[in-house]
Amino acid sequence: MPELPEVEITRLGLEPHVTGQVVVETIIRNNQLRWPIPDNLSQLLGGQMIRVLKRRAKYLLFECDQGTLIIHLGMSGSLRILPLNSPPEKHDHFDLIFCNNRVMRLRDPRRFGAVLWINKLQTHPLLAALGVEPLESYFNADYLHQLMRNRKISIKQLLMDNHVVVGIGNIYASESLYRAGINPQTTAATLTHSFCSKLVIAIKETLTEAILHGGSSLRDFVNISGKPGYFQLRYAVYGRNQQPCYKCGCLIVLIKQGQRSSFYCPNCQK
Numbered sequence: 001m002p003e004l005p006e007v008e009i010t011r012l013g014l015e016p017h018v019t020g021q022v023v024v025e026t027i028i029r030n031n032q033l034r035w036p037i038p039d040n041l042s043q044l045l046g047g048q049m050i051r052v053l054k055r056r057a058k059y060l061l062f063e064c065d066q067g068t069l070i071i072h073l074g075m076s077g078s079l080r081i082l083p084l085n086s087p088p089e090k091h092d093h094f095d096l097i098f099c100n101n102r103v104m105r106l107r108d109p110r111r112f113g114a115v116l117w118i119n120k121l122q123t124h125p126l127l128a129a130l131g132v133e134p135l136e137s138y139f140n141a142d143y144l145h146q147l148m149r150n151r152k153i154s155i156k157q158l159l160m161d162n163h164v165v166v167g168i169g170n171i172y173a174s175e176s177l178y179r180a181g182i183n184p185q186t187t188a189a190t191l192t193h194s195f196c197s198k199l200v201i202a203i204k205e206t207l208t209e210a211i212l213h214g215g216s217s218l219r220d221f222v223n224i225s226g227k228p229g230y231f232q233l234r235y236a237v238y239g240r241n242q243q244p245c246y247k248c249g250c251l252i253v254l255i256k257q258g259q260r261s262s263f264y265c266p267n268c269q270k
Contacts, residue, residue, distance in 0.1 A: 004167025005210035027095040057166035074112030141197035148188040156184035176203040184262040237263040
């Protein structure tokens, strides 16, 4: 599933192609995604200009004068910018057609993505309860330490709670904990302020590097040009069960936490 780096890469790729463009119409070939695409979306969007393209957690927000188009890539979704007459393929479910004869096309084989229209952005149920953005300055050691003081769950599970911090996901949580030298099974409430500081730095570094290297393409993710990311070639622990740690040579261990796979070095992560 695309996480924060992959969604941010998509946003950066789309931004110069969509901002300032006027929507002519939408084409819905299959509206049965995670939630049905509104049937009247063409009427709602037609003639509106996309003023700005933002990201909140893993949602892309196309802000217009009279509302916001929300797109979520789900588990297998990708967005492309194509010439107007490009023939659709099997899993191309939604088109946004601009006045410059270009199309933004959503491809989603598994159909877990979403295309929604909302009028009140901040109060929408999908966005209202989200935690902080990990790459913003207000995600810092003080915030994390205060939040974890009474949390009895593992630090790995806490990092994947979108009510705490958004978009990190399974891969980047494992990689960040390795960089910070923290065992994923450590109870969140026991982490000192010093380790919270190390972890915040590790999270920011991991996510930033993932964006610079095009994100992770373990299954379906491609950017708007259809190219995969390469950050998976830089994984230190994720997917490396029983392979030697790059730092100490100890074998990487795989465990299950909340039905998700966690990878760590038992020597480097105490």
